[in-house]
Amino acid sequence: xxxxxxQTLKQWDKKxxxxxxxxxxxxxxxxxxxxxxAEGIYLKDIEGHVYMDGVSSLWVNVHGHRHPRIDKAxxxxxxxxxHSTLLGLSHTTAIELSKRLxxxxxxxxxxxxxxxxxxxxVEIALKMAYQYWQNKGHFKKMGLIHLGESYxxxxxxxxxxGGIDIFHQVYRRLIFKTLSLQSRGWGAVEExxxxxxxxxxxxxxLVVEPLIQGAAGMLVWPDGVLKKMRAxxxxxxxxxxxxxxxxxxxxxGKMFACEHEGVSPDFLCIAKGVxxxxxxxxxxxxxxxxxxxxxxxxxxKKTFFHGHTYTGNPLACAAALANLExxxxxxxxxxxxxxIKYLTEKLKMFKELLSVKEIRQKGFMVAIELKGPQEExxxxxxxxxxxxxxxxxxxxxxxxxxxxPLSISIKELDYLLMATFRSIEEAGTFTKK
Numbered sequence: 001x002x003x004x005x006x007q008t009l010k011q012w013d014k015k016x017x018x019x020x021x022x023x024x025x026x027x028x029x030x031x032x033x034x035x036x037x038a039e040g041i042y043l044k045d046i047e048g049h050v051y052m053d054g055v056s057s058l059w060v061n062v063h064g065h066r067h068p069r070i071d072k073a074x075x076x077x078x079x080x081x082x083h084s085t086l087l088g089l090s091h092t093t094a095i096e097l098s099k100r101l102x103x104x105x106x107x108x109x110x111x112x113x114x115x116x117x118x119x120x121x122v123e124i125a126l127k128m129a130y131q132y133w134q135n136k137g138h139f140k141k142m143g144l145i146h147l148g149e150s151y152x153x154x155x156x157x158x159x160x161x162g163g164i165d166i167f168h169q170v171y172r173r174l175i176f177k178t179l180s181l182q183s184r185g186w187g188a189v190e191e192x193x194x195x196x197x198x199x200x201x202x203x204x205x206l207v208v209e210p211l212i213q214g215a216a217g218m219l220v221w222p223d224g225v226l227k228k229m230r231a232x233x234x235x236x237x238x239x240x241x242x243x244x245x246x247x248x249x250x251x252x253g254k255m256f257a258c259e260h261e262g263v264s265p266d267f268l269c270i271a272k273g274v275x276x277x278x279x280x281x282x283x284x285x286x287x288x289x290x291x292x293x294x295x296x297x298x299x300x301k302k303t304f305f306h307g308h309t310y311t312g313n314p315l316a317c318a319a320a321l322a323n324l325e326x327x328x329x330x331x332x333x334x335x336x337x338x339x340i341k342y343l344t345e346k347l348k349m350f351k352e353l354l355s356v357k358e359i360r361q362k363g364f365m366v367a368i369e370l371k372g373p374q375e376e377x378x379x380x381x382x383x384x385x386x387x388x389x390x391x392x393x394x395x396x397x398x399x400x401x402x403x404x405p406l407s408i409s410i411k412e413l414d415y416l417l418m419a420t421f422r423s424i425e426e427a428g429t430f431t432k433k
Contacts, residue, residue: 001036001046009034009046033387038065041405041412043392054386054393054416056405059214059246061277063326064407070276073322077315086114086312093317100324101283104255106264109285113304114312118245118271119153121282122207125241125267126157127306128286129205132239132293135302143203145195145238148182151215152207152243161207164216166397179203185222192232200236205266207241210257211362214246217399218360218367227261239266239290245282249273249323250333250406252363253340266290276323277405281316336406339413340364346417353424357398366402370424374398382420382427389419400424 013032018024036046041064043051053061063070077093084091098112113128115121126144133141146152146161153159154167160175162168168175179195181188196203210226213219233240242265247257251273254260258268267290271282296302310316326332340363350356350368355378357369370378379395386393393400404416 001048006034006046033392040064040066041408050390051387052391052412052416052419053405054391054420055401055403056273057277058272058394059251059403060272060275061405062249062273062323062407063276063330063332064405065277067276067322067326069326069329070278070319070322073318074278074315077318081314083310083313083315085309087307091312091314093314093321094312097312097317097320100321101270101285104324105268105285106256106258108264108287109268110288111286111291113284113286115282115284115308116280116310116313116316117153117282118243118269119155119158120308121245121269121271121284122152122161122241122243123155123157124284124306125269125286126161126205126207128284128290128294128304129239129241129267131302131304132290133204135293135296140202141204143179143199145179145181145192145203145206147188147208147213148180149184149213149216149219150207150209151213152209153245167215184219185225189225189228189232192229196232196236196238200238203236203238205239205241206233207243209243210247210263211252211260212247212257212360212365214365215396217369217396218362218365218401220360220362224261226258226263230261230263230265233266241265241267241269243269245269245271247362247365250327250336250363251365251403253333253336254363255327255333257362274323275316275319276326278319278323279313279316280310281313281320332406336364339406339408339410342410343413343417346414349417350421350424353421355424355428364403364406367396367399368402368420368424370398370400372398378428382423385423385427386419389415389423391416391419391423393420 010032014028034046035043037044041053043053101112113124144161148163150163152161156175159168159171160178163180181191183191211221230240244256248270266287268285275281294304347359350359355370357371360367372378374397379398379400382400383393383395
């Protein structure tokens with residue numbers, strides 16, 4: 001690409017685009033990195049520089065960019081059907097994908113409701129849980145419980161069950177009231193037990209990110225917490241919503257995080273990796289019991305009144321079907337286990353750095369938390385330095401997040417860790433112990 005074209009694109013970016021989760025005043029002073037193409041786990045910018053995709057294009061890419069099987073599935077689907085509504089109609093790829101999702105989901109989940117991103121998948125579960133009890137005549141069961149440092153998306157319903165002030169504080173007067181568990185781990189279980197003992201009659205659902213809370217900085221749960229929370233919700237007749245938008249599709253070492261503790265929720269919310277990082281698609285899976293709570297005559301007006309124009313888009317469903325086929329044919333989860341073991345061992349070297357406060361890991365989800373005040377933006381600084389090594393990372397505050405595609409090789413994983421280690425060393429007055 002010619003220099004004039006490169007400069008024009010960068011100028012247009014600053015003139016026309018408002019980037020998400022980005023302070024645009026800061027953005028306008030910098031030279032933007034503009035991606036033009038990709039192959040495998042690498043991205044190429046408009047100037048020809050190649051970068052390792054260290055965060056899977058925001059936690060979505062699973063098998064690498066331009067995977068031949070997924071590419072082929074999309075080409076074939078375009079020749080058949082690019083879009084048709086699910087409102088009053090159906091289409092083949094949505095039907096086939098629904099069957100496959102139910103087959104791989106935790107036992108008991110029987111119905112699939114499509115949307116297009118993680119926030120709406122959670123929003124749908126919240127609305128279904130609330131309306132389920134209303135349809136059943138339990139009008140007092142309206143309350144929602146969530147964790148204090150939770151993140152479930154950016155639509156207002158999802159924000160209502162969020163607990164990260166930097167994202168949510170400004171919207172507090174717009175959202176509905178919920179109940180928040182302020183403790184972590186087993187402390188949260190104790191809080192939940194007391195709360196359900198007192199107020200279960202007024203609680204519709206508990207919503208959680210299972211085993212590891214991503215946006216909070218990869219906060220890892222102690223073993224058994226999810227299983228105990230499930231037992232409590234069953235005991236007190238409260239629905240359990242599990243948000244596997246970030247943890248699903250192999251990120252924790254199993255297809256879904258729930259599988260680690262044999263938990264089957266009332267709702268499973270999925271997005272991100274469902275299409276292998278190709279197209280926006282989300283789904284809310286639920287039980288026959290919940291589904292039956294909406295089966296009434298039309299005159300009673302107890303339909304679930306929710307939908308999206310591109311619900312169950314055929315192209316996205318085709319990509320998702322191909323993604324699941326790659327998991328099966330390439331034995332992705334089996335091949336991932338030695339990589340997780342290797343990653344766990346290699347992360348120990350970061351303890352040599354005085355600047356590292358804590359390392360948190362669950363499967364292929366990693367946070368390296370740095371010491372220092374948030375105002376110094378140490379995480380951002382490290383992610384700027386790591387680009388010198390041809391790696392793209394994105395921080396969560398002072399946490400450096402590592403979440404590469406599952407297809408990364410051991411050799412490539414080694415390079416990612418080396419580049420991150422050196423960038424932490426170089427990004428300030430960081431010295432080894």
